[in-house]
Amino acid sequence: MLSEQAVYFPELKQRNIFSVISSPEIRRSSLVVATDMEGPQILGDTVAEVMSKKILHGGIIYRATYDWYTETTSSRRRTRENRYPNGLPPLSAQEGTDIIFTLPLLIAAGTDENYIQETAMKYGRTPGSEKFLEYLKNEGALVVGVTTSLEEPNKAIGREIGLNDVIGTPFPLDQAREILEKPGNMAEIAKINSFLHDCDAIINEGGEYLPLLKERIGFFYENELGVSYDPEVRRQRVGHKTVIGAMIEEIGVVGDRSKAAIALALKRSKLIAGGFLVTIGDGTNDAAMLGLPEARLSIALNGGPVKEAKIGVITNDMSVLISLIEIAKRNPDMDIDSIIIEAQRDVKNRAIIHKGGPDVAPEIIKKHSEMKKILRGQLGTVVP
Numbered sequence: 001m002l003s004e005q006a007v008y009f010p011e012l013k014q015r016n017i018f019s020v021i022s023s024p025e026i027r028r029s030s031l032v033v034a035t036d037m038e039g040p041q042i043l044g045d046t047v048a049e050v051m052s053k054k055i056l057h058g059g060i061i062y063r064a065t066y067d068w069y070t071e072t073t074s075s076r077r078r079t080r081e082n083r084y085p086n087g088l089p090p091l092s093a094q095e096g097t098d099i100i101f102t103l104p105l106l107i108a109a110g111t112d113e114n115y116i117q118e119t120a121m122k123y124g125r126t127p128g129s130e131k132f133l134e135y136l137k138n139e140g141a142l143v144v145g146v147t148t149s150l151e152e153p154n155k156a157i158g159r160e161i162g163l164n165d166v167i168g169t170p171f172p173l174d175q176a177r178e179i180l181e182k183p184g185n186m187a188e189i190a191k192i193n194s195f196l197h198d199c200d201a202i203i204n205e206g207g208e209y210l211p212l213l214k215e216r217i218g219f220f221y222e223n224e225l226g227v228s229y230d231p232e233v234r235r236q237r238v239g240h241k242t243v244i245g246a247m248i249e250e251i252g253v254v255g256d257r258s259k260a261a262i263a264l265a266l267k268r269s270k271l272i273a274g275g276f277l278v279t280i281g282d283g284t285n286d287a288a289m290l291g292l293p294e295a296r297l298s299i300a301l302n303g304g305p306v307k308e309a310k311i312g313v314i315t316n317d318m319s320v321l322i323s324l325i326e327i328a329k330r331n332p333d334m335d336i337d338s339i340i341i342e343a344q345r346d347v348k349n350r351a352i353i354h355k356g357g358p359d360v361a362p363e364i365i366k367k368h369s370e371m372k373k374i375l376r377g378q379l380g381t382v383v384p
Helices: 046-054 058-076 097-108 113-121 129-138 151-161 173-180 186-204 210-224 231-236 243-250 256-270 284-290 318-330 336-350 362-377
Strands: 029-035 142-150 165-169 271-281 297-301 311-315 351-355
Touching: 029 256, 046 058, 046 097, 046 113, 046 142, 058 097, 058 186, 058 210, 097 142, 097 173, 097 186, 097 243, 113 151, 113 173, 129 142, 129 151, 129 318, 142 151, 142 256, 151 165, 173 186, 173 243, 186 210, 186 243, 256 271, 256 284, 271 284, 271 318, 284 297, 297 318, 311 318, 311 336, 311 362, 318 336, 318 351, 336 351, 351 362
Parallel strands: 029 142, 029 271, 142 165, 271 297, 297 311
Antiparallel strands: 311 351
16 A cells, blocks of 8 residues: 555646646637547547557457446446436446556556557548538637547647547556656556466456456456545545556546536537537447537437437448538527438438437447448458
8 A cells, every 4th residue: 555645647637627628729619519539530449459459368358348347337427317326426437437447558568659659640531521620620610529539649630630629538658657667666567467467368268258357357456456436435545555556546537427528618618609519429438428418419420329419320421410510500490300301311322310319229220330340440440
């Protein structure tokens, strides 16, 4: 147990929703678009691919970690409708937080930030994204990438493709490695390597290995590293069990609730009167952002939370979204059903545009998933 609560990334202590939307690039506009990055803008999954390439069985471990984390925390996550799930104080956990659990594993594997940057920058654009963003630029829209994926490589991509800014998850990999390589901390790297060795052994056993793998993952993060998302546990402990565990807790992930909060803050502080907010996403960690009632248009594009979004779009040409925005601009009072009907008539067979919500048919959800796999598979990228 560390004797006191150290601060390893002081710059992140000052980070909050209002500080991250205060850059000069994030200006006021009559049209604000908050868009996920991986899927809607670029075809790739950086962390999944790096894990698969740098760590033996890394893709399996990454997916199993997601499953373990979701099963462990989802029943205690706060939602807009339920502030005290199961009658208990909510955990600080968010959908997508498992991304930061890769930090110690990639340190042990010798991965550096340059490798991650190179991996992210090689991805191709989502078909139609260039035309869509050019339209938004000509309209004077404020377009901000809001992603659970890693902030720095996505900021570089955002600058390249013409976004105003990108807000994502900080991932100070090189800085964290320097801290762990200091005298007295090296034993933690050995602990991480031991965990990876155990995971390999479990997977190599074959059979129904997943329950045992998830159990080993949970023991590693909760018991060996001492990571907790229970505010009461954090308040009561004097110090942290490990340095790497403290660093994991210190990094604020842009998960589902954070994405929604950022999109809402952009609307409230950057939207000119009479304008509207559009949110776009394709993953489960976009559900809260797409479920914002304050968004005029919320679009689930080729996958993800179609039951939370106002509109679902299945297409291999993202420029069809121009029709939805144009119709909404011309008709401020038009209801969603009418917007969908007119947009579908406009784009013809270039897309399937449907209403979102709890009644979306299973076959439509399947078509979303199939299109997502087709698009990412064109470039040989990892599809989770």
